[in-house]
Every structure is written in C-alpha cells, then in structure tokens.
Amino acid sequence: MATDPTHPNPDQTGLHFHWFLPTYGDSRNLVAGGHGTSMAGDRPATLSYLRQIVGAAEHNGFESLLTPTGAWCEDALITTALLAESSDRIKFLVALRPGLMSPTLAAQMATTFQWQTGGRLLLNVVTGGESREQRAYGDFLDKEARYARADEFLDIVRGLWSSEDPLSYSGDHLAVVDSVLARRPDPAPPIFFGGSSAAGIRVAARHADTYLTWGEPPAAVAAKLDRVRDAAAVHGRTPSFGIRLHVISRDTSEQAWSEADRLLAGIDPADVARVQASLAASESEGQRRMLDLHGGRTESLEVSPNLWAGVGLVRGGAGTALVGSHEEVADRIAEYADLGLTHFVLSGYPHLEETYTFGEGVLPVLARRGWWTPGDRHRETVSVPFATATAPAPPGTDAATAATGAPTTDAAGADIRSGEPATVGG
Secondary structure (H helix, E strand, O other): OOOOOOOOOHHHOOOEEEEEOOOOOEOOOOOOEOOOOOOOOOEOOOHHHHHHHHHHHHHOOOOEEEEOOOOOOOOHHHHHHHHHHHOOOOEEEEEEOOOOOOHHHHHHHHHHHHHHOOOOEEEEEOOOOOHHHHHHOOOOOOHHHHHHHHHHHHHHHHHHHHOOOOEEEEOOOOEEEEEOOOOOOOOOOOEEEEOOOHHHHHHHHHHOOEEEEEOOOHHHHHHHHHHHHHHHHOOOOOOEEEEEEEEEEEOOHHHHHHHHHHHHHOOOHHHHHHHHHHHHOOOOHHHHHHHHHHOOOOOOOEEEOOEEOHHHHOEOOOOOEEEEEHHHHHHHHHHHHOOOEEEEEEEOOOHHHHHHHHHHHOHHHHHHHOOOOOOOOOOEEEOOOOOOOOOOOOOOOOHHHHHHOOOOEOOOOOEOOOOEOEEEOO
C-alpha cells in the first residue's frame, strides 16, 4: 500500500475516469433491480435526459460513459449511437453480450461505430450472469459454455479487426467461413472484460485489454488482480485494470454519510426482499461476492474504510460506493490505484447532479495531487467586446500610468483598456 496517497509514484499517474449512463432511468434515490431483475427510475431514460448526462460527463472531464446491457435497460448500442452526435470528445463504453449476435455482425457494427464517431467506442464484453435472462433471449448455454463461446467470439472479432484476409474459424460454439470486413476499425475498440470465476479469468487473460472488477475491499481486489496477472502472463499479456464503484462525495464526511443514510432510509423493505431473493439465485461469482459484503443486513454496511455496501441491498451488479469527503474519496481512489487499478468506472444518484459533484469536488483534488490530468478540460475565457484601446483612464489613474498605457484591469481581471479577456474557471 502507498504510505502517502497525496504523492503517486511516477508509474501510477494518468488515471482514467468513466461515468455511467442509467438507461433504465434515474432517481435521487437508489434504483432497485438490475442483473436480471427489472428496474426503473423516477426520471425516464429519454434521449433528452441522457444527453444532459453526456454533456455533464464531457464537461467534467470523464473519458467515457459505461452503458449497460440487459432486459432491464434500453439497448446499449442503439442508445449510444443516437447519443454520439450530442458530444465531441467523450467515448462510449458499450456493454455487449457475445452469443446474441453473430461475431461478424458485431465486428462490423463496432467498426461502423468507431468510424462514424472518430474512434469513440470501447467495448465491455459481458457473457451474461443469469441463465434465466439468457433463455429469454433464446440462449440456452450454461455459464461455463457461455464463457467458452465468448472466447471464440473474441477470437473471431479480433481476427476480423486485424486482418485484411478472409477469416475462417471453427469452434465448439461458433464458426465462420471466408468472413471479411470491408473496413477495419482504427483503432480497434479496447476490450473491457470482467469475471471473478475461474472461467471468467481464463477468458479475460486471453482477451481483456482492461480487466474490470466490482468494488470490493482493497485486499480482496488485490488478490483478484494477482490471479488475473498470473493467468495473463501465461499468454504473454499485461492487461490494465479497472474498478466499478458508486460514489457519494461531499464537502465534509458528515454530509456524505448523511446522504448515504438518506438513501438507505428511502429503501422499501419489500424491494430489499425482492432483489435479494432474485440475486441469491445468481450464477455470477462476482454477484455472490457482492452479496457476501452485506448479507442482506441494513446495518454495519461500511465494509472497509469509506466503502459502503448499501447500494447492493437493492441493486444487482456493482453494489458498493465510496462515501466521504472529497479528500477521503480521493484517498481511497489513490489506495486502489496503488494496487494497479487505472480505470475507475463511477456513478451516483442522481447521475446528472453527481457528475458535477465528483467532477468539481474529487477530480480537482486528484489533479492537484498528480493522480489525474484534466486533459481537454480547460479554462474558458470571456471577452469584453465593448472595451476599446481608447477607453478613458479610470478616475484616480496617475499620469505616468495613463501616459505609458500600462494595462488597467477591472474587478473580474479583464484588461478594460486593451480588451483582453477575463479568465474564469471552465
């Protein structure tokens, strides 16, 4: 562990921050469901609302937006394709389930998205954690077979992206003959992949550019990352690592925990019972590890310093949040970064407002400490178009200043004699 989270080592700088698109709806309260369980927020996931989140995430310096997949949310690829023109820079980390479409079609669609958006696609490959949900899509493979098929799927997709020659491939689950794309993506979309089971780690070791884990305590995360590193090393690969977390960050720790208490108080016990019963039947090893953090209880939910498991009472998938002051949340991010994590995929309720809370509260702390570089976030300027070089000297200006033309500024910092702009924080 780092002894001083305020000073990263040189090889630990350049963290990547991603936000989340709630394509099932948003709310000021926790939205119950997910991971095979129905869910819907108070704010419908209309394009007009999602565009606001896209703009807020881009404004606050986030690199991409994770967009989920499943029967409980809107289709990820169609939604992000519709949203792409509402932004100039931000990327889309689109969840995709292999096996629900042909690998050739998936490779072609990703290539088109990449070309039309100027390279703003990242792919989060999700095998599907629940057989009952997969069967609703007509997929009757069990969990182990789904991972094996995902392995073949990514073999084909990567092969099509990298070669101009026709590709023929025959596996246990997938096969193509003389498959070729008219265009190859430039660059090829990075593959994000998660999975805590042995089968999941086996596929991640071969294909993941970035391995994703849900937000467990640091010691558990460290052990998991070591397993992935060892498995990837067998294939001569060194993936990067990311973590999926919610955040409740405020000016003070007391304010943050008060918000966590408010969210907890707003949970309907019937929702807890419904969601926990559904998640208890999950085949996902990652989901089991999330459930073990709270065991369905509503007390003692701080499972590690500033790591709160309350979200997982009613939400499948990522069920933990970093809770604390902006400085404390930055400390915990630095602690995770010290384990080798460089990608932080975050969210908060409601997603629009919390984009600004984190972007204006935590990211400046991390930038000041050297953990994060703002990138395209820049200081905007405003000008004073009515100011002229011949503006009369303000009262009280001494003769020498007036004679030499030394610049005079107003209270906002604008040079009112030369028309130079005042600078305000962007």
